[in-house]
Amino acid sequence: MSEAGRVRIVVPPVPGDAYDVIVERGGLARLGSLCAEAAPAHAYALISDSRVAELYGRAALDSLGETGQRTELFVFPAGEWNKSRQAWAELSDALLSAGFGRDTVVVGLGGGVTGDLAGFVAATFMRGVPVVQVPTTVLAMVDSAVGGKTGVDAHDAKNAIGSFHHPALVLADPDLLVTLAPFQRTAGLAESVKMAAMRDAGLFEWIASSAPELRDGDPDAITRLIAQSVGLKAAVVEADPKENGERAILNFGHTAGHALETLSGFSLLHGEAVAQGMRLEARLGERVGLTEGGTADRLDVVLAACGLPLELDPDLTSRGILDAAGSDKKAREGALRWSIPARIGEAARTESGAWTHSIQASRCESELGAALRTASEVPDSLA
Numbered sequence: 391m392s393e394a395g396r397v398r399i400v401v402p403p404v405p406g407d408a409y410d411v412i413v414e415r416g417g418l419a420r421l422g423s424l425c426a427e428a429a430p431a432h433a434y435a436l437i438s439d440s441r442v443a444e445l446y447g448r449a450a451l452d453s454l455g456e457t458g459q460r461t462e463l464f465v466f467p468a469g470e471w472n473k474s475r476q477a478w479a480e481l482s483d484a485l486l487s488a489g490f491g492r493d494t495v496v497v498g499l500g501g502g503v504t505g506d507l508a509g510f511v512a513a514t515f516m517r518g519v520p521v522v523q524v525p526t527t528v529l530a531m532v533d534s535a536v537g538g539k540t541g542v543d544a545h546d547a548k549n550a551i552g553s554f555h556h557p558a559l560v561l562a563d564p565d566l567l568v569t570l571a572p573f574q575r576t577a578g579l580a581e582s583v584k585m586a587a588m589r590d591a592g593l594f595e596w597i598a599s600s601a602p603e604l605r606d607g608d609p610d611a612i613t614r615l616i617a618q619s620v621g622l623k624a625a626v627v628e629a630d631p632k633e634n635g636e637r638a639i640l641n642f643g644h645t646a647g648h649a650l651e652t653l654s655g656f657s658l659l660h661g662e663a664v665a666q667g668m669r670l671e672a673r674l675g676e677r678v679g680l681t682e683g684g685t686a687d688r689l690d691v692v693l694a695a696c697g698l699p700l701e702l703d704p705d706l707t708s709r710g711i712l713d714a715a716g717s718d719k720k721a722r723e724g725a726l727r728w729s730i731p732a733r734i735g736e737a738a739r740t741e742s743g744a745w746t747h748s749i750q751a752s753r754c755e756s757e758l759g760a761a762l763r764t765a766s767e768v769p770d771s772l773a
């Protein structure tokens with residue numbers, strides 16, 4: 391799918407467990423009819439954060455009302471720090487108090503926080519009810535709404551509690567992005583750069599040449615980016631729905647990125663932290679011989695052109711990053727796993743074909759330290 395349209399994702403191994411991702415300008419008006427087709431239910435529980443509920447809650451409820459079924463809006467306060475067990479419990483309790491039961495479909499209307507939280511409510515409510523994802527940020531449209539990862543953060547461990555729960559339908563309406571703050575838009579672009587850097591050199595070059603339009607939110611460019619990113623993510627998720635192999639490539643930038651996000655006390659947006667994480671990890675990859683020289687510099691140019699802030703917090707140390715990354719769920723038997731490109735458009739694999747790499751602890755600390763020093767020298771032309 392290179393333009394707006396429909397992608398069908400077949401998630402093996404469960405037969406019939408396929409879902410459509412629809413990218414359609416103005417599509418929110420068709421939410422009700424699309425739900426009636428793809429996720430029929432007697433009750434629709436619309437979950438949204440306070441900001442998105444104010445902007446689009448009414449329109450979503452009106453459209454869902456066309457199903458003729460019960461519809462109700464459940465709101466939680468906007469912000470990453472509300473992707474929490476407490477918010478999950480409060481929403482689940484609210485659904486129960488309102489008398490919602492097994493015949494419910496949860497509809498998550500919002501950014502990645504809402505999608506992850508609403509998805510986890512759906513995954514656990516009455517042992518699991520279907521979820522429809524209606525992403526409203528660039529990040530959620532290009533990445534998080536597709537693929538079935540749901541969950542909440544534990545104190546200092548991002549996404550530590552969660553489950554795979556694939557949606558029954560994803561409806562991305564790029565027109566909803568007009569109200570999104572520009573810095574939120576550019577943060578979302580980081581996830582597309584990530585996917586392209588690991589698997590699609592053609593998309594990477596298209597992003598590079600379209601960066602001015604993407605940064606400015608040109609609707610045609612953004613719609614095309616969403617459609618292409620969804621197609622790419624769908625291929626990865628179909629190949630490896632539960633992240634036993636290739637899907638790990640989508641974690642490029644996230645081992646360091648999650649650490650930076652946590653260390654910043656969430657003052658860095660997720661996408662910004664991922665962009666900085668990619669800068670560090672590509673340099674680390676170059677230093678340990680996994681990544682072709684020049685890859686990190688090329689990434690810097692494209693991330694800067696997309697409007698992402700490249701400057702790193704001067705107080706960061708490699709030890710601090712590794713400690714913070716140690717509580718990340720991707721830590722396995724104490725050893726961090728890194729997903730790193732071999733070159734733009736291709737993931738580095740181990741000799742045995744694995745998609746992630748472990749780097750011996752003391753070497754990792756010194757090489758990451760060196761990567762941190764070079765990444766901190768942002769050329770004036772990119773600052």
Ligand SMILES: NC(=O)c1ccc[n+]([C@@H]2O[C@H](COP(=O)([O-])OP(=O)(O)OC[C@H]3O[C@@H](n4cnc5c(N)ncnc54)[C@H](O)[C@@H]3O)[C@@H](O)[C@H]2O)c1
Nearest residue numbers: 441442468501502503504526527529534539566569570660
């Ligand atoms: N499940 C996955 O596979 C996956 C993948 C990538 C990221 N994530 C998660 O996604 C989260 C980040 O998502 P995000 O960046 O979308 O953050 P977010 O959901 O917090 O949204 C950012 C802000 O924008 C506001 N907003 C949303 N849509 C808007 C609109 N159309 N107009 C105006 N304001 C709007 C929200 O209220 C919020 O304040 C992180 O928690 C990350 O871990 C999950």
Ligand SMILES: [Zn+2]
Nearest residue numbers: 581644660664
């Ligand atoms: Zn991410």
